[in-house]
Structure formats: C-alpha cells, structure tokens
Amino acid sequence: MTVRIVLVDDHGMFRSGVRAELAADPTIEVVGQAGDVDSAVAAVAEHRPDVVLLDVHLPGGLTRPGGREVLQRCAECLTAQPPVRFLALSVSDASEDVIAVIRAGARGYVTKTISGPDLARAIHRVHQGDAVFSPRLAGFVLDAFGAGTGEVAAVDDELDRLSSREREVMRLIARGYAYKEVAKELFISVKTVETHVSAVLRKLQLSNRYELTRWAADRRLL
Amino acid sequence: MSPSENVPGNSSSALRGTRAVPDGDPAVPGARVPAGTPSNRSGRPELVRPEQGRLLGGVATGLAAHLGTGTLAVRAVLVALAVLGGSGIVLYLWLWALVPDGATGTAWAGEMGRRPGVRPVDSSEEAGKAGSAGKAGSTGNAGVGRGVPGASRSRDILLGLLLLLMGLVFLGLRAGWGDLPGLFPLLVVGCGAIIAFSQLDEVERSRLTTRTGTGTRSAVLRVAAGAALVVIGAVLLAVQGSGVVQAARILVAVLAVLAGLGLVLTPWGVRMWRSLDAERAALARQTARADIAAHLHDSVLQTLALIQKQSGDPTAVARLARAQERELREYLYGPPDLPQATLAKEVRSAAAQIEDLHGVAVDVVVVGDRDLDERGAALVAALREAMLNAVRHAGAPVQVYAECGPDRVEAFVRDRGPGFDLDAVPPDRLGVRRSIIGRMQRYGGTACVRTAPGEGTEVRLELPGARTVEPRESAGRGNGTDSSDRPDSSDRPDSSDRPDTGDRTPSSGSEDG
The missing domain is CATH 3.30.565.10 (Histidine kinase-like ATPase, C-terminal domain)
Known part of the structure; x- marks a missing residue:
C-alpha cells in the first residue's frame, strides 16, 4: 500500500528536491504540493493524503507560525477516519515554533537536513501512527519538561513531567540513537520505544507545563 | 568622550545653529561643526533654535548664529524692542513658534541615538557634555559656558522670576500705585504662552525619542495649563472695567467659542495624530528592514558570491553553506547574547x-x-x-x-x-x-x-x-x-x-x- 503525501513548503526548489529523493521509495507517492497556508489547507482538503510534510514557517495565513495555522484549519482531518497525519519539517531552530506545531497536532519533527531514506522512514512511521522525534526535538522536549534538571514523574501518566523511562528514551534519541538502537540499549522492543515516544508526544500536546514555565526564556541558566 | 577630541578652537562652533551630527558622535562639541549639514547652501547656518546656549527658547542664539553676529547684541536689540513698545516680545514669540528646534529639526538621526527621552536624563546628559567639553566650553565663549550646563534649568528659573514679577505687579495694582491697566492680563497671556511653547518643545522632543506618542503626561498637562493661562489673560483683557455680570457673559461666550472650535478641530487633530503615528510606524519598519538588509548583505550575499566562485569544489560549497546556515539561524532564532x-x-x-x-x-x-x-x-x-x-x-x-x-x-x-x-x-x-x-x-x-x-x-x-x-x-x-x-x-x-x-x-x- 502506497503512502500518499502532500508536500507543503514555500520553496519550490526544496519541494522538487524532496520529490526527487522520495522518488527512490516506490511506496511513497506525492499527490499534491502547496506553497502557503491557504493552498496547503485546500490541498489537504482536496487530496485527503495519508501524510502531510509540513514546513513550520509558511507565508500567508493570519497567525505565526504558518504551519500551526494549517494544522488548526485542518483540525477535523486529524481526527477523521482515516486520519491525515502531519510531519513537521523545518530548518528552524526556534523551539517555540517547533513545539507550537507539535502541540497543534503534528506527529513529529525532522530537520530539513535529513537524508532521503531517513525521511522516507519517518513518513512511514508517522503514517503508522507513531511519533517521529529528531535529536533536536528530543532536546527541546527534555528542556521543556525540565528533565535536564532531573525532574521525573512519580507516576507514568503525570502530564507535566516525563517518567524516568521516557526521559531515558528522549536522552538516547537526543544522543543520535535510532529507535532500533534505543531498544537495544534499553533491552526493550522497538514497539515499546514507540509507545514511550508516543506517550511523550501526548504529554507534549496536552501538558500545560509549556505555558506555565515559559521555559524558552527561563531555561538558560540553572 | 576622550578629551583629545575636544578641540578648543571649535568650541564656538557649538554655538552655531545646526545640531546635525553627521559623524554620529554626540559627545564631542567639535562634531557639531555644521560641516556636511544640509544647511550650508548659502554658507550660513540654517535658522534653527539650538539646544545649547539658549536662555528661553533659543531664538536669540539661533538668530545670532544665523546672522553671524554676537548673541549678546541680538539679545540687546530684542530687549530694546521689547521695552520700546513691546514689538520685541512679539517678534521673539513669533520666531519661537516658527523657527524649528535645532534638536528635532535637522539632527534627526543623531537625536534618536542620543536622547534617552526623558527630561531629567536630558539635562544631566547635557551637563555631562559640558563637563567633557571641559574648559574649552566654559571659558572659550560666554554663551556656551553659561548656557550649556543648565539650559533648561535656567529657563525654568527665568519663568519663575517672570511669575514673581507678575505677582509683584499684581500686588502693586492692588495697592493702588501706578495705573498700568493693560499690563496684568498681558503678563498672564505672556506667561501662559511661554509655558505652553516651552512645553511644546518638550513634547515634540519626547515624542521623537520615546516613540510612545504623547510624551510625558506632565508635559501635556503643562501645555494645557499654559493655554488656560492664555485664555484667562485674554478674558481678563476683554472684561477690563466692566461689571461682574458682563464679565461672566463674556466668559461664557469665550468658553462657547472655544468648545465649538474644539468640536470642529478635534477630529482633524486626531486624524493628523494618526497619520503621524502611521508615519512613525512606517519609519520603524523601514529601519528594521534596513537592518536586516544590511545583515543579509554582509553575510548571506557574501557567502553566495563565494559559493559561486568555488562551485567546482563541492566540499567547500557544503562547508560554506553549512557555516552560513548556522550563522543565519543564530541571527534569526538564537537566544539573545548573554554577556558571560x-x-x-x-x-x-x-x-x-x-x-x-x-x-x-x-x-x-x-x-x-x-x-x-x-x-x-x-x-x-x-x-x-x-x-x-x-x-x-x-x-x-x-x-x-x-x-x-x-x-x-x-x-x-x-x-x-x-x-x-x-x-x-x-x-x-x-x-x-x-x-x-x-x-x-x-x-x-x-x-x-x-x-x-x-x-x-x-x-x-x-x-x-x-x-x-x-x-x-x-x-x-x-x-x-x-x-x-x-x-x-x-x-x-x-x-x-x-x-x-x-x-x-x-x-x-x-x-x-
């Protein structure tokens, strides 16, 4: 079964580059493209793709970052059956923007320097409903939940902190480990790693710790 | 601020009208030489009211610089004219109103960087400048030496003296000596005008520097008080010698006229204010844009040029691109620079x-x-x-x-x-x-x-x-x-x-x- 994707990025050159790289994977089909917020919303509504590759910063729209607005305006697609899943793709280092897009419903975040095969893997992973965490996003998450300072949840489903296992997984991902390697490292299955990562994503989307701590400003010095 | 930059011979140039500081060094009096200012078309300084050396509104100082004569002479002539029939006062007020302030007129760019915006800082800064100018300023020329350290303060003192004088005259009138029928209301009008005008200067300046629009509230209040004084004076002038009832009638009539005028002029004023605001915002945008353009030019464009030159060497291109990407990212999203x-x-x-x-x-x-x-x-x-x-x-x-x-x-x-x-x-x-x-x-x-x-x-x-x-x-x-x-x-x-x-x-x- 092929995965149908829509490519949203305001740089035509980058879109064609991604297309060319993804062409190597026969199970991925690019069905649509868009270059700004409005056309992205229209393209998602028209094609109903499996996965949308979404740039965090997009022109058009009323709010910033543009990627979040696309997600907000496509909110019903996120919960529809079958759902449209979003993978954020950006060069941006601004943690606020990346986290804003994740909180709006994206299932993961990768940087644009990602290799073609890695991107294809990430697309498949998102399509299966799993979360995709790049080292950078893992770093943002550890910062956001104060995990760097040793805060650990007492119970696993506490929303505002990571459990020690989740923290361990995030740390390994931040160190550059692939899911498979994380699993091997922690003597757990890849499926369990995916469960942990999805749990972290859920916490990231539901927790209000992000607003409470304004960590982006406060995290600078202990 | 280094003393070596203060050339004594140049201290008198601080007296000249313009405050344009093309080289952007605000602390050096020598820099005030109107070397490349736009005012030099006819070889003489533009007629502005300089910030330094002014006693009241800077009219005499500016006029002297413009005409190339001594400040003292101009002041003497003005005072003489004032005493002989009062035309000096009218002339002074007229010039005060119409001649642009040297602080805001020409030296725009320098002004923005220089003035923190509020008045106390302003005057202390001025004192600092005078200090750095050292002897060159204080002994070189009487006008500068006297005027600089507390131009605004001396103006306040003068105002106080004027008010005191007015009080004395008022007392004198009550006591019955001398009949100076028109003098008291005229004095009230004059004081009101002085307060209003001097505060207008303040408002204008603080508006340019603080960018918050209205400047300080007290400045606005004082303008209003000055205007009220003028009105009161005018009314007093009009009702002289008439009875209480008639005076009240006149007062009502004046107030009605004023209210009507206000009604007509307010929308117009608001619109002016808004367009001014929009202009200022546009300017701010322009400045930000220029900043970004300058940065891009120094970084991204240079790198792109380098990449074109080395396009045969993929390693070099990748390295350049990577370094530039990092630098740009740091510029766009990086945390503010921490000192340590x-x-x-x-x-x-x-x-x-x-x-x-x-x-x-x-x-x-x-x-x-x-x-x-x-x-x-x-x-x-x-x-x-x-x-x-x-x-x-x-x-x-x-x-x-x-x-x-x-x-x-x-x-x-x-x-x-x-x-x-x-x-x-x-x-x-x-x-x-x-x-x-x-x-x-x-x-x-x-x-x-x-x-x-x-x-x-x-x-x-x-x-x-x-x-x-x-x-x-x-x-x-x-x-x-x-x-x-x-x-x-x-x-x-x-x-x-x-x-x-x-x-x-x-x-x-x-x-x-």
Whole structure:
C-alpha cells in the first residue's frame, strides 16, 4: 500500500528536491504540493493524503507560525477516519515554533537536513501512527519538561513531567540513537520505544507545563 | 568622550545653529561643526533654535548664529524692542513658534541615538557634555559656558522670576500705585504662552525619542495649563472695567467659542495624530528592514558570491553553506547574547569551529545551561577532541548531546563511522587517552569510549556537579579499555600514565589507525 503525501513548503526548489529523493521509495507517492497556508489547507482538503510534510514557517495565513495555522484549519482531518497525519519539517531552530506545531497536532519533527531514506522512514512511521522525534526535538522536549534538571514523574501518566523511562528514551534519541538502537540499549522492543515516544508526544500536546514555565526564556541558566 | 577630541578652537562652533551630527558622535562639541549639514547652501547656518546656549527658547542664539553676529547684541536689540513698545516680545514669540528646534529639526538621526527621552536624563546628559567639553566650553565663549550646563534649568528659573514679577505687579495694582491697566492680563497671556511653547518643545522632543506618542503626561498637562493661562489673560483683557455680570457673559461666550472650535478641530487633530503615528510606524519598519538588509548583505550575499566562485569544489560549497546556515539561524532564532560565557555557548562554538575546519556537519543538542568555570572549560576541550576524532575518522553525521543538570554535566559525541577495536589501538596513541580521558580525570570527571567495529563510536564525558572539587593531579587509575555495550559498566578505560599539561592543541588523535 502506497503512502500518499502532500508536500507543503514555500520553496519550490526544496519541494522538487524532496520529490526527487522520495522518488527512490516506490511506496511513497506525492499527490499534491502547496506553497502557503491557504493552498496547503485546500490541498489537504482536496487530496485527503495519508501524510502531510509540513514546513513550520509558511507565508500567508493570519497567525505565526504558518504551519500551526494549517494544522488548526485542518483540525477535523486529524481526527477523521482515516486520519491525515502531519510531519513537521523545518530548518528552524526556534523551539517555540517547533513545539507550537507539535502541540497543534503534528506527529513529529525532522530537520530539513535529513537524508532521503531517513525521511522516507519517518513518513512511514508517522503514517503508522507513531511519533517521529529528531535529536533536536528530543532536546527541546527534555528542556521543556525540565528533565535536564532531573525532574521525573512519580507516576507514568503525570502530564507535566516525563517518567524516568521516557526521559531515558528522549536522552538516547537526543544522543543520535535510532529507535532500533534505543531498544537495544534499553533491552526493550522497538514497539515499546514507540509507545514511550508516543506517550511523550501526548504529554507534549496536552501538558500545560509549556505555558506555565515559559521555559524558552527561563531555561538558560540553572 | 576622550578629551583629545575636544578641540578648543571649535568650541564656538557649538554655538552655531545646526545640531546635525553627521559623524554620529554626540559627545564631542567639535562634531557639531555644521560641516556636511544640509544647511550650508548659502554658507550660513540654517535658522534653527539650538539646544545649547539658549536662555528661553533659543531664538536669540539661533538668530545670532544665523546672522553671524554676537548673541549678546541680538539679545540687546530684542530687549530694546521689547521695552520700546513691546514689538520685541512679539517678534521673539513669533520666531519661537516658527523657527524649528535645532534638536528635532535637522539632527534627526543623531537625536534618536542620543536622547534617552526623558527630561531629567536630558539635562544631566547635557551637563555631562559640558563637563567633557571641559574648559574649552566654559571659558572659550560666554554663551556656551553659561548656557550649556543648565539650559533648561535656567529657563525654568527665568519663568519663575517672570511669575514673581507678575505677582509683584499684581500686588502693586492692588495697592493702588501706578495705573498700568493693560499690563496684568498681558503678563498672564505672556506667561501662559511661554509655558505652553516651552512645553511644546518638550513634547515634540519626547515624542521623537520615546516613540510612545504623547510624551510625558506632565508635559501635556503643562501645555494645557499654559493655554488656560492664555485664555484667562485674554478674558481678563476683554472684561477690563466692566461689571461682574458682563464679565461672566463674556466668559461664557469665550468658553462657547472655544468648545465649538474644539468640536470642529478635534477630529482633524486626531486624524493628523494618526497619520503621524502611521508615519512613525512606517519609519520603524523601514529601519528594521534596513537592518536586516544590511545583515543579509554582509553575510548571506557574501557567502553566495563565494559559493559561486568555488562551485567546482563541492566540499567547500557544503562547508560554506553549512557555516552560513548556522550563522543565519543564530541571527534569526538564537537566544539573545548573554554577556558571560556559558557551557552551552562554548559547546556550540566548538562544534561550529570543527564544522568549519573539516566541512563535516556536527549536530548539537544542548539541554540546560550553566556558567562556564574551569572544569566546564576542560569538559569542552575534551569534547572538542572527541568531535575532532569523530569528524576525522567517521564523517557525518556526528551527533553531540550535552546535558547540564544540577548535580552533573554529561556530554556525548556519537558518530556512525566504522568503529574500531579499542584493544587493538597501540599504546602510543595518545589522543583519546591524554586529551580526553586524562583531562576529564584531572578535573574529577570520567570519560569512556564505546565502540565496536561496524557500530560507530560514542564518547561519553561526565563531570560531577559539585563545583568545589579541586583539579586533581591524578592519572593512571584506569584498568583497561572497555568495548562492551553498556555505557556505564566500566567508565575507566586506559588513561595516560603521565600528567597532562592540559593543552588545548589538537593531539594526534588517530587511535583507530
């Protein structure tokens, strides 16, 4: 079964580059493209793709970052059956923007320097409903939940902190480990790693710790 | 501010009208020479009211500079005219109203940077300037020497004197001596006008500098008070000699006219105000745009040009692009510059240097941060060695992760290279042992290397957080290398058996042969 994707990025050159790289994977089909917020919303509504590759910063729209607005305006697609899943793709280092897009419903975040095969893997992973965490996003998450300072949840489903296992997984991902390697490292299955990562994503989307701590400003010095 | 820049001979030029400071050095009186100002078309300074040397509104000073005569002479003529029939006063007020303020008229750009905006700062700043001008200012020319230190204060004092005089005259009238029928209301009008005009100057200036629009509230209030005084004076003038009832009638009529005028003029005024606001916003946008353009020109455009020149060399192009991307990202999204060095900043800059040096991408993720102390610097130096090894022997992607916790700092360098057999490394290869492991141990930390053929390499550095730990001269406590899968099972591979001098020079670092 092929995965149908829509490519949203305001740089035509980058879109064609991604297309060319993804062409190597026969199970991925690019069905649509868009270059700004409005056309992205229209393209998602028209094609109903499996996965949308979404740039965090997009022109058009009323709010910033543009990627979040696309997600907000496509909110019903996120919960529809079958759902449209979003993978954020950006060069941006601004943690606020990346986290804003994740909180709006994206299932993961990768940087644009990602290799073609890695991107294809990430697309498949998102399509299966799993979360995709790049080292950078893992770093943002550890910062956001104060995990760097040793805060650990007492119970696993506490929303505002990571459990020690989740923290361990995030740390390994931040160190550059692939899911498979994380699993091997922690003597757990890849499926369990995916469960942990999805749990972290859920916490990231539901927790209000992000607003409470304004960590982006406060995290600078202990 | 250096005194050497204050050329004594130039001090009189501070008297001249313009305050345009083309070279942007606000502190040097010499810089006020209207060298390249737009005013010089006819060879004489533009007629403005200079900030310095003014007693009231700066009219006489400006006029003197414009005409090329002495300030004293102009003042004398004005006073004479004022005494002989009062035309001097009218002339003065007229010029005050119409001649642009030197502070706001021409020296726009200099003004923005120079004036913090509020008046107390303003006058103290002026005093500071006078101080820096030193003797050149105070003895060189009477006008400058007297006027500069407290131009605004002396104006206030003068106003006070005027009001006092008015009170005396009023008392005199009551006492019955002298019949000066028209004088009192005229004085009231004059004082009101003076208050209003001087405050208008303030409002204008603070509006330009604070950009909050209305300036200070008290300035506005004082303008209103001045206007009220003028109205009262005018009414007094009109009702002279008439009865109370008639006076009240006139007062009502005046108020009605004023209210009507206000009604008609307010929308117009509001519209003016808004368009002014819009203009200011546009200017701010323009400035921001110019800033960004300047930055892009200095960075991105230069890099693009370099890339075009070296388009035959993919390594160089990749390196340039990567360095530029990092720089631009830092500019766009980077945290504001902290004055002190921090661990995160050092780790990032070390990675950036290695990237630039070797053209291999190094991805850095840092969680938390702390001030950089001696031990932190040692950790960064060891980390730099580990990154160097990774880019030399493995190539991209190199992933660096550093975590600053409350009780320890941890750093990891991971590469996807071929890996190597640690046991097979000859004992004379000192890169890892001395520069990484030995250095960490001397500062109370640990370092371990995990590697296996085909699995890449990961170097883990750890410093316990207690900052009181003294650097130790210990080494050689290790008991063998470790290439197992668990990172923490054996933290001490071979360490150097000689004390390391802690040098930062890149060591041979080719342990994987």
